[in-house]
Amino acid sequence: MTARRIVMALAAPVSAFAFSVLISSAVLIAVGTNPIDAWAEMLSFGMRLETLIETSNRATPLYLAGIAVAVGFRMNLFNIGVEGQYTIAALLAASAGAAVSLPAALHILLIIAVAMIVGSLFSGFAGYLKVTRGVHEVISTIMLNAIAWAMVGYLMRTWLADPDDTTLNLKTREIAESGRFPNLNGLLEAFTRDIKGGRELGGFILVAVVVGIIFHLYLTRTRSGYDLRITGLNPFAAEASGVDPKATVVRAMLLSGAVAGLIGLPEILGDDFKYDLSFTKGLGFAGIAVALIGRNHPAGIAVGALLFGWLDSAAPILDVRGDAPREIVSILQGVVVLSAVVAYEVVSRVRQAQEARDTAIATAAQTDTGSDQPEGEVGA
Amino acid sequence: MLPAPAVELTGITKRFPGVVANDDVHIRVAEGEIHAVVGENGAGKSTLMKILYGMLVPDEGQMTVDGDEVSFSSPGEAIDRGIGMVHQHFMLADNLTVLENVILGAEPVKRGAIDLEAARTSLEELGAAYGLDIHPDDMVETLEVGERQRVEIIKVLYRGAKILILDEPTAVLVPQEVEELFRNLRELKVQGHTIIFIDHKLTEVLEIADTITVLRAGRTVTTVDAGDVTAQELAELMIGGDLPSPSTATHQIDDHVTLSLAGVSVTDDDEREALSDIDLTLHRGEILGVAGVEGNGQGELIEAILGLRPTAGGSLTFNGEDISDWSVRRRRESGIGYVPEDRHRRGLLLDAPLWENAMLGHQTVEPFARGSLIDRSGARDATEAIVSQFDVRTPGIDTTARALSGGNQQKLVIGREIAADPLLLIAAHPTRGIDVGAQAAVWEELRRVRAEGLSLLLVSADLHELIGLADRLVVMLGGRIVAELDPAETTPRLLGSHMTGADATNGESSS
Numbered sequence: 071m072t073a074r075r076i077v078m079a080l081a082a083p084v085s086a087f088a089f090s091v092l093i094s095s096a097v098l099i100a101v102g103t104n105p106i107d108a109w110a111e112m113l114s115f116g117m118r119l120e121t122l123i124e125t126s127n128r129a130t131p132l133y134l135a136g137i138a139v140a141v142g143f144r145m146n147l148f149n150i151g152v153e154g155q156y157t158i159a160a161l162l163a164a165s166a167g168a169a170v171s172l173p174a175a176l177h178i179l180l181i182i183a184v185a186m187i188v189g190s191l192f193s194g195f196a197g198y199l200k201v202t203r204g205v206h207e208v209i210s211t212i213m214l215n216a217i218a219w220a221m222v223g224y225l226m227r228t229w230l231a232d233p234d235d236t237t238l239n240l241k242t243r244e245i246a247e248s249g250r251f252p253n254l255n256g257l258l259e260a261f262t263r264d265i266k267g268g269r270e271l272g273g274f275i276l277v278a279v280v281v282g283i284i285f286h287l288y289l290t291r292t293r294s295g296y297d298l299r300i301t302g303l304n305p306f307a308a309e310a311s312g313v314d315p316k317a318t319v320v321r322a323m324l325l326s327g328a329v330a331g332l333i334g335l336p337e338i339l340g341d342d343f344k345y346d347l348s349f350t351k352g353l354g355f356a357g358i359a360v361a362l363i364g365r366n367h368p369a370g371i372a373v374g375a376l377l378f379g380w381l382d383s384a385a386p387i388l389d390v391r392g393d394a395p396r397e398i399v400s401i402l403q404g405v406v407v408l409s410a411v412v413a414y415e416v417v418s419r420v421r422q423a424q425e426a427r428d429t430a431i432a433t434a435a436q437t438d439t440g441s442d443q444p445e446g447e448v449g450a
Numbered sequence: 451m452l453p454a455p456a457v458e459l460t461g462i463t464k465r466f467p468g469v470v471a472n473d474d475v476h477i478r479v480a481e482g483e484i485h486a487v488v489g490e491n492g493a494g495k496s497t498l499m500k501i502l503y504g505m506l507v508p509d510e511g512q513m514t515v516d517g518d519e520v521s522f523s524s525p526g527e528a529i530d531r532g533i534g535m536v537h538q539h540f541m542l543a544d545n546l547t548v549l550e551n552v553i554l555g556a557e558p559v560k561r562g563a564i565d566l567e568a569a570r571t572s573l574e575e576l577g578a579a580y581g582l583d584i585h586p587d588d589m590v591e592t593l594e595v596g597e598r599q600r601v602e603i604i605k606v607l608y609r610g611a612k613i614l615i616l617d618e619p620t621a622v623l624v625p626q627e628v629e630e631l632f633r634n635l636r637e638l639k640v641q642g643h644t645i646i647f648i649d650h651k652l653t654e655v656l657e658i659a660d661t662i663t664v665l666r667a668g669r670t671v672t673t674v675d676a677g678d679v680t681a682q683e684l685a686e687l688m689i690g691g692d693l694p695s696p697s698t699a700t701h702q703i704d705d706h707v708t709l710s711l712a713g714v715s716v717t718d719d720d721e722r723e724a725l726s727d728i729d730l731t732l733h734r735g736e737i738l739g740v741a742g743v744e745g746n747g748q749g750e751l752i753e754a755i756l757g758l759r760p761t762a763g764g765s766l767t768f769n770g771e772d773i774s775d776w777s778v779r780r781r782r783e784s785g786i787g788y789v790p791e792d793r794h795r796r797g798l799l800l801d802a803p804l805w806e807n808a809m810l811g812h813q814t815v816e817p818f819a820r821g822s823l824i825d826r827s828g829a830r831d832a833t834e835a836i837v838s839q840f841d842v843r844t845p846g847i848d849t850t851a852r853a854l855s856g857g858n859q860q861k862l863v864i865g866r867e868i869a870a871d872p873l874l875l876i877a878a879h880p881t882r883g884i885d886v887g888a889q890a891a892v893w894e895e896l897r898r899v900r901a902e903g904l905s906l907l908l909v910s911a912d913l914h915e916l917i918g919l920a921d922r923l924v925v926m927l928g929g930r931i932v933a934e935l936d937p938a939e940t941t942p943r944l945l946g947s948h949m950t951g952a953d954a955t956n957g958e959s960s961s
Contacts, residue, residue, distance in 0.1 A: 293822050296806075296813050303799040309758060310788060310796045311811035312779030422852065429853040432845040 135357025151211025153354030154218030160334025193327025454517030534611025739920030
């Protein structure tokens with residue numbers, strides 16, 4: 071029973087992995103590359119310390135994005151607006167951080183708070199529209215993305231750009247030293263070797279881990295998290311059990327947006343210390359894919375984020391060596407998402423059927439003991 | 451020599467891993483008869499019908515149709531031999547018309563296009579031939595349940611079925627629709643069709659069937675003529691023991707008013723008045739039965755009391771307090787329990803483990819919660835207690851609710867509500883779709899908690915259940931209470947006439 075449960079738990083990720091390797095190999099063959107060589111190259115490059123650091127740095131915002139999307143998904147809310155929420159949150163947080171000078175910890179906390187509040191308000195607005203006007207959140211969040219981008223452009227041209235800047239690259243003023251998030255190079259080097267090439271292991275990964283743990287505890291251990299989860303499982307039963315559906319929608323959107331606000335911070339606090347035109351885009355949409363791979367579970371999302379981060383960091387070697395164009399990364403990521411979605415669906419159906427059968431067997435055994443003595447109490 | 455039977459099943463055995471669903475089953479269905487197959491849930495009726503309809507292949511045994519030995523590997527082959535099945539859950543496309551639904555998958559084609567005119571003609575001929583009242587151009591979504599069932603029957607006839615299998619056809623029907631169905635079935639019989647009828651409502655079976663085969667635990671118990679057996683005897687054959695009945699034990703009803711509604715009105719989703727001026731009182735230790743044809747305001751009444759639907763007027767008093775403005779959660783925390791009419795829709799989280807289902811509706815109170823946190827160990831212990839006290843048959847409390855049989859799911863829902871020790875329990879169709887044994891257990895439990903002072907609002911379509919359990923009965927019609935009756939002096943027939951408004955002059959008294 072337990073052995074089978076472990077097999078079942080591993081069946082989905084393993085088959086998704088095998089399937090995506092297979093399809094990706096076919097793609098590589100199609101572009102004229104020997105897949106075995108390509109995989110070997112990616113693996114050897116991908117296992118270097120510097121690539122792994124890069125993986126972690128890329129996975130951190132992806133993980134936060136995945137969690138932000140998953141908060142909504144867990145109650146069947148599709149927050150497509152994570153993209154816009156984190157962009158506007160990053161801009162305002164970076165500006166707020168540059169505008170003040172505070173002791174280190176407070177300074178960082180202030181920036182984090184601003185980002186979470188902005189993200190949360192932006193996303194909460196979509197929740198508000200849903201419960202008061204019946205606007206579907208997919209529509210409103212997509213439109214709010216466009217509004218967010220327009221606002222970012224406007225604010226950058228008017229009030230928030232660094233007036234002393236003479237380059238064409240618009241940017242906000244830099245955040246002072248006290249508002250920068252420390253890296254973990256010292257900690258890592260204590261266990262490994264010196265890190266080459268001036269790379270830094272971003273410290274924000276610790277925040278991401280904490281967010282993942284809080285997300286898990288919130289869903290499984292709190293009443294509020296239970297209400298959110300059961301609304302996703304069965305909104306009618308949830309309402310009859312006393313859950314206020316409107317309040318839960320707004321709460322979920324606020325929480326989702328608050329996490330979304332954090333997505334841009336590894337870059338703002340740990341790398342650039344400002345918002346500029348080269349600020350990373352697309353993390354919110356990537357977060358949807360990561361949440362899908364991770365089945366909205368914090369541990370699964372971590373796997374998805376690390377996998378995406380690793381492909382981002384390791385696959386460009388194929389381009390460098392002239393084996394395959396760099397777009398191959400996006401193809402690989404797409405294949406992983408599809409395989410994961412299909413594999414999990416198949417495995418969950420198999421598991422459901424199996425459980426129904428196990429239960430039938432177990433209860434049939436109980437019924438049998440009853441029918442041996444037809445004079446006794448039946449079904450009571 | 452006797453004519454060959456329309457269908458004969460000999461020695462049918464079907465095993466699933468660990469379970470023998472059918473064990474050496476013998477059934478002989480004569481041509482042109484209505485043959486009922488009865489048995490408790492899990493007795494093997496559905497498996498047997500799936501075998502006959504080609505959805506399952508038996509491990510052993512022979513089937514003959516009209517004397518020829520057959521073996522079906524798909525429903526298509528069964529249809530070719532003139533066997534059709536009307537499923538319990540209708541398989542109709544809501545957004546197509548009756549005509550389109552009937553021909554779906556068997557469209558008459560003329561020059562590469564669907565020949566709707568030919569289809570309409572043959573549909574109208576069918577309707578006329580069998581006295582089936584049908585409007586080909588109605589959208590299925592606008593039809594009543596009984597009409598949808600008629601469409602299903604026509605669908606089967608359109609495909610040329612001579613042998614019809616009906617799987618619990620009356621489970622979803624109100625009494626008047628049942629009569630209509632029976633009239634249609636008798637007509638089909640006159641025209642030479644053979645009907646196999648699966649049911650566990652014994653009075654209905656006795657009314658419609660010529661021959662009855664009883665299954666128990668996968669085996670054929672016996673086959674009897676409907677004229678030679680009583681409902682009591684049938685039930686005993688089904689469960690293999692003495693039958694419990696919902697008889698009322700004498701007990702004391704308190705003066706204390708648990709729930710009172712004064713002049714309550716409610717509008718439905720389309721802003722029409724669904725409840726008008728309802729006055730009700732429910733005392734401590736009393737069971738108030740609410741009878742009525744479905745859709746006459748019972749659902750809205752429940753929703754108004756629970757707070758799922760706002761009241762448009764009047765006042766709701768629970769235990770001395772006006773609760774009209776209270777949230778659902780506050781009402782439930784203050785002691786209102788709820789057994790919903792549709793456990794899958796409002797009562798369960800099918801994909802969650804049993805222990806999370808057991809806390810549904812009680813997730814804010816002990817033993818399921820401590821402060822704003824979930825008390826996992828408290829919840830699990832409480833679930834274990836519910837499972838053992840209410841005999842929920844499950845491998846464990848981590849099993850998902852979906853895996854349980856309907857009867858066990860219902861026992862979990864009822865157990866959870868009763869274990870929470872409510873002051874008022876609203877139970878809608880608490881024994882619908884569960885077998886005789888589980889039904890008796892539920893009745894027993896409801897009587898026990900009533901004796902302990904619980905007030906029960908019982909909405910049911912099972913008139914015997916209402917008469918047998920309730921201390922007082924009200925009848926709802928068109929969103930109003932049209933009669934109040936003493937169950938000791940009422941009969942299903944009298945109740946039925948109040949429900950349809952046929953007997954408005956006799957015994958009307960607004961409460």
